[in-house]
Amino acid sequence: MKLEKDSRRRLSLKTILATIVVVLIVAITANSMSNSGRLDAVEAKGPISAFYIVGKHLNNVVVGIGDFFGDLANFRSNARMVQDLKNENDKLKQKIIDMESDVDKLDSLERLKKSLNYVSTDQRNSLVTASVIGKNNGDWYKSFVIDAGAGDGVKTDSIVINGQGVVGIVYSVSNHYSKAISLIDSRASVSFKLARKNDHKGVITTSSIVGSADFTDRDKLLQGYLFDPKSDVKKDDLLVTSGLGLYPENIPIGNVTSVTYDKNKSMKTIKIRPSVDFKNIDNVSIIPPRKVQ
Template sequence: MKFDKNKKEKKRINIKVIATGIVAITLIGIVGISIGKFSGTNPVGPGVLLDGITVIEGNFNKGFTFLQGSFKDLINYKKNAKEISELEKENDKLKQEVIDLNNKLDEGESLGSLKKSLNFIDEKYKTKSISTRVVGKNDGNWYNSFTIGAGSSDGVKKESIVVNGNGLVGIVYEVSKNYSKAISLLDTKSSVSFKLLKDSNFKGIITQNLTLDHKESYKNKGYLHGYMFDTSYDVLPGDVVVTSGLGLYPKGIPIGEIDQVIDDKNKSMKYVVVKPYVNFKNLDDVMIIEPRNIG
């Protein structure tokens, strides 16, 4: 019996809730009708409500537009980033192609230079020539001494002649299996007999082991020094100097041009300062010529 009583009580409460909801809905309807009827004088009219709705709608549209724009920007950013990455890869590829092309051009120029150097050599020496690269040098700006990437296994011998496309470079003084050491004409231990191209009777010796006034200034320019065998020789600036064929060096290899002639009356000597054809600040590819057998 107590259970039936509770059940009736709950049913009564549900009826009250439903009735209260109906009354609330009715009142809201009446208020809406009243607002519609008196909208001309009521300060809170439908215009205010519409304005509120418009503001909300505008803000919503702005927010949606912002999100839409941001989404597009994100897509464009990813697209641009991908394009930039592809351009960077293409740029790196082009850089490598330029490097490879420059290397091929350098190799072509070196090959042409070495072929030119063969023009200085007698036919009997050409078949025993070896082309190689300079792989090391002494300290300082000038190539007084240097190392080449060829040795006894390649056929290099001690006292082999070193030339390049511009002329005489120097001589090999030490040989190992895969490398060799050489000195250039700038070294004080180096000397070579020369003649003037205009007259093969005018001969002399190129050597850096001389005592001359202003010698340091010539050294700073990378110039060579020497002297003539006879003070009566007619030597002038601009005269071309080549190897004479005396000693280890074959004849006719270009050395350089006379830059200055110095007559020393006290010593009865005629000194010459020679501007070499070879750039002793930059040696790359060289040709090694078998030494002359003068024994």
Template sequence: MKKMIRRGGMMIVTFVTIILIITIGITIGGRARVSMPENLIGKVITPVQKVLYKSGQGIEEAIRSLFKFRSIAKENKLLKKEVQDLNQKLIELSLTKDELNELRHLQDALNYVKENNKRNYITANVTGKDTGNWFNIFTIDVGKKHGIIKNSTVLNGDGLIGRVYEVGDNWSKVVTIIDNKSSVSFQVLRSNQYIGVIRGSVKADLTGYLIDPEAEVLVGDKLITSGLSMFEKGILIGEVKEVIKKKDELLKTIIVKPAVNFKKIDKVFIIIPEKLS
């Protein structure tokens, strides 16, 4: 009896084991056949699923591209900022260089003052000018309270600029030698016995003549102030670039290129005449 019960239990265990093995095989290997409803549902869902999958991939790619674009835009913004900073530094360096050049020019003017024992002088900045390309008339930031008086000589390191013709409390106006109402008495640096007068012109050249009709003035001769007019003596005016001698005229006409660049003036040096101060 006991043996029969034992055999029956073994058979049950064996049967259950076989069922489990078959179930595991089906689960792992998948079903050999699917039902008709499942097959129909699969046919309908598969194309839709395919579209949704592709759309999902597209959206994912778009999001990835968006983040990438934002990253690139951020990098571009940083690069632009760096470029702006570099440009600003270049501008500052350029301004520093220009300021150094201006200071060197003023140092040259100061050397003239020291060599000629001038005591009353002051530096100034240009604050405005009349319309046009040339500095015919301009304003500076010093006036009566700084000791400036009318007819003070104005120059820079390149040479003669002009004279003060109007004075306010803290400003003055300067008329330059290229203005057509200006005239300057000069002498030839090569030979100080040759003296003449030049005037400004609308073309920003200086035109004039020598008093001595026999004077041998040449192209390239440098002219300086003679000291016979209101301007201080010995300041470079410019260089002769043309000499004209007409048969019906007694005196030689000269065309002079100014030493100063009258298209750009930032800082000036003013000498106050001792006989007036």
């Protein structure tokens, strides 16, 4: 019985001491929050100082662990947000690319529609549209391949045009593809007339001239001559197809950049900047050649 009573006393004493410790820690914590200036005095007192130091370090550890897991959770959350933003940015970039491509296609189609102005009503029934799918080496489209052939109604010597004017002529045809040369190839020479004076005619005779003293390297000029050396041709005159030979009449060729009279040959020669941009040909129209009796 006596041992049992001693055991109960020791247990009770431990309980009391533990309670006192807890109360002291709570009191010290409350006191430090209400008056931080008293912490130095508390830390300086024996047992209380020990309890305070232990409690303070435990609190720092708990806070540090909480901050670590909080930062870890925030890091994962932020990483997901960054990845989501990156994915959204990639989608927006693709949409912009698609939109720009659609705009380019619409612009190309709008330019191609203008080619209808250069053909008669009966020719429109035979008109074939095609895309350029290959070209010669270099910047200029001297020869090129289109994705339309005999199966689409394209024939050898068919005329190639776009919304800017005469492009060239077809010289080889397969079932689904055709090969053509442009006006900057001398084999595609064409007869012209002045748009303002139909009776003043001539012919493109030579291959193109790249650059000159008056023009930059990006200019590609054609050269030709007038049948009548007395023809009233001037700089900036618009030249169109004359209707002689294979090319239909009144399709733009280009503008005169210079006029020279050769006394020895009694010939008036001209240089012409083509209407067509021979560095950028995408979609074209093909019409049958003019019938020559």
